[in-house]
Amino acid sequence: xxxxxxxxxxxxxxxxxxxxxxxxxFNPEVCWDKKNNPEPWNKLAPNDQYKVKxxxxxxxxxxxxxxxxx
Numbered sequence: 001x002x003x004x005x006x007x008x009x010x011x012x013x014x015x016x017x018x019x020x021x022x023x024x025x026f027n028p029e030v031c032w033d034k035k036n037n038p039e040p041w042n043k044l045a046p047n048d049q050y051k052v053k054x055x056x057x058x059x060x061x062x063x064x065x066x067x068x069x070x
Contacts, residue, residue, distance in 0.1 A: 029041055
């Protein structure tokens with residue numbers, strides 16, 4: 001009876017750990033080696049997207065449609 005509960009809690013814990021690992025490894029604001037690379041965010045181009053969801057594209061769509069109620 002407790003197996004589904006353990007599976008759900010375990011999958012939630014694994015998902016949370018993977019998300020934190022993704023943030024720690026691929027976020028340019030996190031710097032692990034300050035001696036060799038003190039500012040890693042300066043290596044990004046202006047059009048690089050490093051966030052999961054980019055809200056600017058959503059707002060551009062609303063502006064193109066003429067809707068300013070956002």
